[in-house]
Each structure stands twice: as structure tokens, then as C-alpha cells.
Amino acid sequence: MTSTVLKLAQDLMACPSVTPATGAVFDCLEAQLTPLGFEVHRALSGEAPHGPVENLFAIRKGPAGSRHLAFAGHLDVVPPGEGWVSGAFEPEVRGELLYGRGAVDMKGAIAAMVAAVAEVPQDAGTISFIITGDEEGPAIYGTLALIEHMRSIGAIPDLCLVGEPTSVNRLGDMMKIGRRGSVNIWLEVEGKEGHVAYPHLADNPITRLVAMLAELKAMKLDDGNDWFQPSNLEVTDLSVGNPATNVIPAKAQARISIRFNDQHTGKELADRVSAIAEKHGGTARAMISGEAFLTPPGEFSAMIAAAVEAETGIVPEASTTGGTSDARFLRALCPVIEFGLCNATMHKRDEAVAVPDLDALARIYARVAKAALAGA
Numbered sequence: 001m002t003s004t005v006l007k008l009a010q011d012l013m014a015c016p017s018v019t020p021a022t023g024a025v026f027d028c029l030e031a032q033l034t035p036l037g038f039e040v041h042r043a044l045s046g047e048a049p050h051g052p053v054e055n056l057f058a059i060r061k062g063p064a065g066s067r068h069l070a071f072a073g074h075l076d077v078v079p080p081g082e083g084w085v086s087g088a089f090e091p092e093v094r095g096e097l098l099y100g101r102g103a104v105d106m107k108g109a110i111a112a113m114v115a116a117v118a119e120v121p122q123d124a125g126t127i128s129f130i131i132t133g134d135e136e137g138p139a140i141y142g143t144l145a146l147i148e149h150m151r152s153i154g155a156i157p158d159l160c161l162v163g164e165p166t167s168v169n170r171l172g173d174m175m176k177i178g179r180r181g182s183v184n185i186w187l188e189v190e191g192k193e194g195h196v197a198y199p200h201l202a203d204n205p206i207t208r209l210v211a212m213l214a215e216l217k218a219m220k221l222d223d224g225n226d227w228f229q230p231s232n233l234e235v236t237d238l239s240v241g242n243p244a245t246n247v248i249p250a251k252a253q254a255r256i257s258i259r260f261n262d263q264h265t266g267k268e269l270a271d272r273v274s275a276i277a278e279k280h281g282g283t284a285r286a287m288i289s290g291e292a293f294l295t296p297p298g299e300f301s302a303m304i305a306a307a308v309e310a311e312t313g314i315v316p317e318a319s320t321t322g323g324t325s326d327a328r329f330l331r332a333l334c335p336v337i338e339f340g341l342c343n344a345t346m347h348k349r350d351e352a353v354a355v356p357d358l359d360a361l362a363r364i365y366a367r368v369a370k371a372a373l374a375g376a
Contacts, residue, residue: 004118005362006098006355008032008111012075013091013100019076020141021133022054029075029131032114033058037122038129041149046141053134053141057149059126060117062373066125069372070157071113071365072330073164074135074142077102078347085350096355103353105346109163112358116365125373128157135326139289143326147333159300159372160336161365162327165343166319171357172312172364175304176338178227178294178320179328180259183266184236185273187212189282193250205252205282206240212280213238213254216273221260227294228261228320261320262292290328294320295335300372304339307367311360339364 011032015025022044030040038058045053056075062068080088080101091100102108110131117127130150132142150156166176189209194202213235221231237255258269266288277284295301297318308316316339330336341361345351 005111005115005358006093008114009098009103009108009353009358010091012107012111013102014089016089017075017077017102017133018079019134019137020051020053021076022052025075026054026056026133029056029110029114030058033129036060036114036118043145043149045145050138051141053132053145055133055142055146056131057128057146057155058131059128059155060122062125062127063123067373067375068126068128068155068157069369070128070130070160070334071117072130072143072160072162072326073106073110073113074132074326075107075110076133076136077105077107078136081349083349093355097352098355098358099350099352101351103345103351104165104341104343105351106163106165106340108353108358109165109340109361112362112365113163115362116369119366120369120373124370127369127373128155130160130330132326139326143329147329150333157334160330160334161304161368162325162330162336162338163340164325164327164338165341165346166338167340167342169342170312170314171342171354171360172308172314172316174319175301175308175316176320176322176325176327177297177301177318178262179290179292179322179324180228180231180261180320181264181266181292181328182289182324183258183260183269184287184289185256185258185270186285187254187256187277187282189252189280191248191250191252194248196246196248199248202248204248206249208280208282209252209254212277212282215276215280216256219272219276221258222263224261225263228292231258231260231264233258260292262294264292266291290324293328293331295331295337300335300337303368303371304337307364307371308339310367311364
């Protein structure tokens with residue numbers, strides 16, 4: 001399988017697809033899936049500035065009433081930057097490593113998925129691919145649009161496996177059974193401009209903003225629980241934009257980010273922050289990127305663990321650490337777990353994947369697919 005999955009990965013990686021991705025990289029994936037019996041639906045969603053985004057849903061239907069496993073992922077990548085040893089979109093094998101943007105995040109995993117389903121008979125059950133061109137960006141017109149399409153045609157999977165790079169030190173050491181939620185909040189305090197020598201004639205908004213931030217940072221959210229670390233609030237930006245040394249500014253702004261566990265909702269936290277902002281004479285505007293979720297350990301995680309152990313000899317840790325992924329949307333359809341390649345080089349210059357890991361991942365995905373469709 002090595003030469004097959006390697007070629008699939010190289011072909012995908014050779015297509016530049018900085019988010020939001022459209023066009024050639026989707027042509028490539030469609031050409032890989034069609035010979036395997038998949039019906040491919042592609043559509044552009046959204047408008048500028050966050051679109052258009054191309055999305056792909058492919059399905060190979062099994063016998064009526066059979067189980068349905070979905071593989072999910074994204075073909076868009078972050079900008080490559082400068083200084084690569086070889087071209088970021090010119091995949092190159094050096095030793096046992098395949099270099100190129102998307103090697104681990106996550107065209108390598110998608111190639112492993114394609115190679116895996118080629119080993120699964122069509123009469124085993126229904127398999128689908130949920131692939132977006134906008135996971136690394138705002139994700140407004142990506143997986144959410146795919147979910148709408150799937151609901152409209154009644155193609156709801158029983159289980160969904162997302163191929164994000166979850167492994168840490170070696171392939172198979174970690175899978176994600178949940179993720180923390182994320183909310184960003186923009187804070188603003190308006191004051192009254194004036195001369196610093198006459199503060200009684202002005203109103204310094206910085207003073208109130210600093211007090212607001214101090215109260216927010218002192219706010220204890222929780223102690224975590226069995227599956228999640230404690231929620232945390234971080235100040236990510238502070239801006240006044242005052243070029244003068246002798247002027248009290250008229251406005252001060254800040255931004256905070258809260259990564260929260262399943263003891264909270266985004267709205268609840270946004271409301272708490274808003275109340276504190278108002279107390280200090282300010283305003284708060286929240287953008288909830290995703291809610292916390294958990295797929296409790298059970299049948300699905302056991303299938304993945306068994307497949308990983310069979311191919312690597314190790315049992316993956318079930319974790320909820322890290323950032324967000326499109327699993328935050330897909331969990332609305334069915335139980336979802338993330339498992340994929342080692343994440344050490346994702347988003348970095350000279351991103352690379354070990355070629356043997358690609359082959360092993362394809363075998364793991366094939367085992368998971370067969371077990372999921374068999375219901376055991």
C-alpha cells in the first residue's frame with residue numbers, strides 16, 4: 001500500500017491550496033475517489049471576504065440499511081511562508097520523510113483515507129468523505145455548508161472519523177475524543193479626550209479598561225473535570241493607538257480569548273464578560289468559534305484503539321487537549337473522534353510526514369472502517 005498512499009499524498013500536496021481552497025486540489029481528490037465507486041458532489045459556498053469556499057461530499061452507498069462511516073477533513077492549508085528547502089507545493093521524499101505543505105495537516109491523512117477505502121468492499125456498508133476547503137480560515141462556509149447538504153439528502157453517518165494530526169511523539173499515541181470550546185471577545189471603553197495636565201477635564205478609558213481586564217483575569221472559571229483541563233481566559237490584544245505623550249485618549253480596546261470545557265457554553269461566558277464590561281463602563285462583542293464537546297469513551301473509541309494497537313503496538317491516549325477543529329461542527333451529526341498523523345511539523349516550514357506512517361495510517365483507517373461498518 002506504501003506506493004499507493006504516497007502517490008495519492010504527493011498528488012494532493014502538489015496542488016497549491018492556501019485557504020480558502022478551490023479548484024485543482026478538489027479535481028485531484030475527485031479523480032482519486034471516482035474510480036472507487038464514489039458519487040462526488042462539489043459546491044462553492046459563500047462570498048467575499050470569507051468565500052467563496054469549495055466543499056466536497058462523496059458517498060459510496062452500501063446495501064440498504066447498512067451502517068455509514070464518514071471520513072472528514074480539509075484540503076486547505078496555511079500559507080507556506082519562505083525558506084523551504086524544497087518547494088512547499090513540490091512534494092519531495094528525502095530519506096523516509098515526505099516534505100511539503102499539507103504533509104501532516106492534512107493531505108497525508110486524506111490520502112490514507114482514500115487508500116483505506118480501496119481495501120473495504122462496497123457491500124460492507126456506506127462510506128462518505130466530508131471535505132472542506134476552509135478549515136484553517138474562518139470556517140464560516142466550510143463544514144457547516146457540508147452538514148446542510150448532508151441533511152438535505154438524508155446522508156447522516158452513524159460515526160465520523162476526522163483525520164486531524166492528533167499523534168504527538170509517534171503515530172498512534174493520541175486520539176481526540178473531544179475539544180474545548182472557543183470564544184473571542186472584543187472589549188471597548190470610551191472616555192473623554194483631554195490634556196494629561198488637566199485630568200479633571202477628561203475621562204481616561206485606559207484606567208477603566210485595565211480594571212476590567214484585572215477583574216476578568218481574576219475570575220475563576222472552573223477546576224476542570226475527568227476529561228477536560230480547566231478553562232482559561234487570556235488577553236490577546238490591547239490597543240489605544242495614542243501617538244501623543246500628553247493626551248488622555250478617547251478610547252481603549254482589548255481582546256480576550258477563552259478556551260472552555262464542557263462545564264460552560266459560549267453564550268454563558270460571553271454574557272458573564274459582558275456584565276463585567278458594562279460594570280466598568282465598557283462594551284463586549286463576542287464571536288463563538290465552537291462549543292466544547294465530548295464523545296464519551298465507548299464502542300467507537302475502542303474500535304480506533306484496537307486498530308491502532310494492531311498496527312503500531314500501542315494504545316492511544318484519549319484526550320481533549322489542543323485547539324479547535326471542524327469536529328466541533330460534525331459532532332452535531334453523530335459521534336465524532338479525531339485521529340491522524342504526528343503533529344510536530346504542522347504549520348511549520350519544511351512540514352514533513354514519515355512515509356511509513358502514511359502506510360500505517362491507511363491500514364489503521366481500513367481496520368476502523370471495516371469494524372465500524374460491521375458494528376463491532
